[in-house]
Amino acid sequence: MHTTGEPTRIIVSGYPSLSGTLLEQLAQAKAEHDHIRKRLMLEPAGHADMYGAILLPKTELTRSGDAHIGVLFTHSEGYSTMCGHATIALGRFLVDTHDLDVFPRRNEIKYDRDTKTAEVNLHCPCGLVRVTVPMTSDLGCSDPSRPVSFISVPSFATGHNIKVNIPLEDRWPELQNRDSLTVSFCYGGAFTCLVSVEELGFGSSGLRLPVPHDSLNRATRILKGVINQDPIYQKYMTHPEHQHVGFLYTLMVVDKSTGRVSSGCEGAETGLCYFADQQVDRSPTGSSVAARVAYAYANGELKIDQSWTYHSLVSNAANGRGRFVGTLMEEAPELYDQDIMLACPVRVRIEGYAYYVGLYTFVVESADPYGHSGFLFNRL
Structure with a gap:
């Protein structure tokens, strides 16, 4: 599937069984089966x-009844603690599949016949995420x-x-003659560093197409490395409860002068996301x-029940189609730690569109020198 062009390759069969808690299964996947991640993410099967x-x-959480299913998110470098675009794609896939071998608790999904939606509780490495999936009028898919x-x-x-x-x-x-720049930090299931396009030194061109990708890649790689x-x-x-999320996953270049405002939103901005080992979202x-909604709340820029439009380069190139909308729902005072946070944590609703692109079967021939663990051309 894809969400605004960002792929989600969902493994539906063939992956070895894992055991224990979700984080124990993550550790097992890394230690025993990481070659499978590499086969599916890296070249020649991926990129x-x-x-x-x-x-x-x-x-x-599935055993306690709080979640319907769990998930590990993967990319070319390793594993993510959270992924919004994949969550949006998985929401559609999980209500559309009726294969109980893939999704054993599929029949426990609840529907709202008035709103024509289904609710899926997804156990992610960062915690429980509640997904609302729009359904057809007959609730069939x-x-x-x-x-x-x-x-x-x-x-x-x-x-x-x-x-x-x-x-x-x-x-x-x-950077010209500058020896420093200013950034901000926030968390939304993974830690993000926000830096404006002007701070990076690209104010004249901003994030309007065509974007100077090579130069931005160099600058963001250096900045993330320094941090x-x-x-x-x-x-x-630092997270008050989860040490395993305590690292910088994303560097987001922000341009607040660019982006179409969606209906019902207070404003819009564009971001260029570099995550993991300089993957571009x-x-x-x-x-x-x-994370950005929480940061805006801490700065007094957004209030409860207000929404903001967030664009990528892809959604801007498509006249705004594929944008995400972030809505500030409520405070989460039970997690508030004044020594760590600038303001009370908040719960945010994110919405977007995902689509199917294909069904694949992957094989590895024993004589294939590249099939076992794959490679990346730019890392040879």
Whole structure:
């Protein structure tokens, strides 16, 4: 499937069984079966920007009845703690499949006949995510003409206008004579660093097409490396309950001057997301939408029940089609930690559209020197 052009390769059969809690299954997948992730994400079966989902029928939250199914999110470098675009795609897929071998608790899904929607509770590595999927009038299958939405885990801001010093040998030309820039940090299932396109030195061109991809890739790679290598910034990637999410996953370049405003929204902005090992998200990035809404709330820019439109380069190129909408739903005071957060955490609803593109069967021949673990051409 794809969400605003960003792929989600959903593994429906053939993956080995995992056991234990969701995080224990994640550790087992890394230790024993990571070659399968590489086969499906990397070349020749995939590419540097491929994304995937491994379904987990049994987790501690499916056993307790809180979740219908669990998931591991995969990419070319490894695994994600949260993924909004894949959650939107999985919402449609899970209500459309009736294969109980793939989705054993499929028949427990509840429907709202008034709104023509179905509710799916998805256990992600960051926690429980509640997905609302629009259905056709007869409730027979998902309705692609209406957006899927989900309520993310409590999201919060951790740093505002934080100065980052760039070593002389690492400075990119667009910085000109500056030796530092300012960024902000927030969390929406994964930690995101926000930096404006102007701070990076690309204010004249912004994120209007055509975008200087090579130069932006270089600048963001350097900036993310500086942040990850200096322990002074680690405090901005701290979660009060989950240590396993405590790292910088996403660097989001933001252009608040670009993007069409959707109906019912207060405004719009565009982001260019670099995640994992410089993968570029084609979608507006759901986890970062949750994080950006929480950051806007902490700064007094958004209030409860207000919405904002978030675009990617792809949605802008399609006249706004494929945008995500983030809505500030409510505070989550039970998670509030004043030593970590700039304001009370919030729950955010994110909505977007996902579509099917195909059904594949992958094989590996024993004589194939590239089939076992794959490769990336730009990393040879």
